[in-house]
Amino acid sequence: MPKVRLDHNMISGLDNPEQPIEYYDKVERGLMLRHSKAGTKTFCYRYRFREKNKRYTIGEFPGIGLADARKKVQKLRVKVNDGIDPQAEKDKRKYKKEVIRFSELAKEYKEKEVPHKSENTRKEYIRIVDVELVPKLGEYPIDEIGKHLIIDILDDKAYGKGDSDPAPRMANSIRTRLSRIFNFGIERGLVKNNPVRQTSKYPEGEKKRDRYYSDEEIRELWNYFEDWEAPTPSVFKMLLITGQRKTETMHMKWNDIKGDIWTISPDMTKNKQVHQVVLSDFAQEIIQNQRSRSGDSDYVFESPVRDNEPLESIKRAKETIQKHSNIEDFRPHDLRRTFATNLAKLKVDRTVLGKILNHKGLSGDSQVTAIYDRHSYIEEKREAMNKWGRRLKEILQEYQGDQSEDKAEKTGAKITHISSARNLRTGNEG
CATH class of the missing domain: 1.10.150.130 (Tyrosine recombinase, N-terminal domain)
Known part of the structure; x- marks a missing residue:
């Protein structure tokens, strides 16, 4: 490997070699010019670090001039003398991951x-x-x-x-x-x-809400459900009658109902599995009342503001009930818990209750039992749902026979109050 005094004209005039050749600069110790067969001329710095010979690539000539290459070698030599390996530093920068926000x-x-x-x-x-x-x-x-x-x-x-x-x-x-x-x-x-x-x-x-409604509260809520524009009242009622989730219920389609079976598709259920809900006689009454209202819509509970789209919000009705009823902590999800509590009171088997709610933990569906237990529980669901439908009707009818005249007057006042509030309301939920 020849050692020469590198200069610009000498480097520019080099002919392409038959084999790669390296020229060492006599002026700046460690500076080297590597000349490839293809004619590429690259400045490098040769140095020794921790008993090993190393090479640091500076850049190609003439993009990097000789003067700049010599200055770069001087800076690199200082790093080596300070115990820093410039090539290791370069590798670290090369493989450092891009900043991700x-x-x-x-x-x-x-x-x-x-x-x-x-x-x-x-x-x-x-x-x-x-x-x-x-x-x-x-x-x-x-x-x-x-x-x-x-x-x-x-x-x-x-x-x-x-x-x-x-x-x-x-x-x-x-x-x-x-x-x-x-x-x-x-x-x-x-x-x-x-x-x-x-x-x-x-x-x-972390405290889980365990709120459910008493019989008296159910009767009061039912009165408020009645005093809202369709289809919101029917959604509230169905949540209490069937115990299903709010979004699943609001997105119910006519094509999903065959006889007394409502099939919820996997894209709507929480566990991504088909869920069959048995509709009690009471539930079917509510649904049939929607027939004339939904017209040609695909959805049972069609949005009052968007054609052939499901109802997407019952928030305003919820807030009105919270404001004007005695049930200030009312939440639609509590209707599902009220449903489950009453089925338990009716001695419905826990597994059947879990199947009705499509709740894996409650139904006892571990990964193993879910694979081997293919029983649909349709008959058990039907018996439980109709039992609750009859009991709910009894609760609502008890208002007439068991409530005192004083309570009836108070409830009538509440209904008048919310009716007045409704008259002040503008717009629809969608």
Whole structure:
């Protein structure tokens, strides 16, 4: 390997060699010019680090001039003398991962994992990501998100910030979703650790709601259900009569009903499995009342503001009942719990109750039993649903025979009150 005094004209005039050749500069120790068969001329720095010979590529001539190459060698030599391996530094920069921001990871999570969830769950997961997390964490590089930042966000939700009410249960839901996003990133090699694991749940948010309605409350609610524009009253009634989930009920289609069987498709159920609901005589009465109202719509409970679309919200009716009735804590989901509680009072077998609710834990469906137990429980469901339908009618009729005149007057006043409120109401829920 020849050692020469490199200069610009000498390098420019080199003819292509038959074999690659290296020229060492006499002026700057360690500077080398490598000349390939194809004619490429590359400046390199040859040095020794920890008893090993190494080479650092500076760049190709004439893109990198001789003067610049010599200056670069001087800087690299200083690093070597300071105990720094410049080639190792270069490799580290080369293989260093691109900075990934939380918004990018969240987007990938929504695209690859969320679509497999049920519709209702999917909507809530997307809402948490888009509304609760991305606005607050979106621009942060993932590896810079620590537990203190997470705690600040969760505390604001749990204890209330500004005009916001405390929501510890929602804070726990946000925490769960954030933790899953980090685990999703770890599984794909995008994240090193999950800082959410260093935070704790809010105990007050772990308390499960166990509210169900007494017979008297059922009667009062039924009166309020009657005093709302169709199809909202029928949805409330069906929630109480059948015990099914709100979104599944609002999306009921006429084609899903065959005789007294309502079949809910897998894309609507929480467990992504077909669910057959037996409709009691009472339930069928409610549904038949919708026939004339829904017209040619595919949906039993058609939106009053969008043609051939299902009712999507009963929020305003819920808030009106909370405001004007004695049941200030009214929630539609409590009707499902009231249904389940009353079936238990009627001595309905726990497994049958679980099958009716399509609740895996309650029905005792482990992974093994779900595979081997293919019994449809249709007859058992039919008996239980009709038993509850008859009992619910009795509860509603007891209002006439068992209530005192004083209570009747009070209830009449409540109905007048909500009727007045309705007259002030404008617009429809959709």
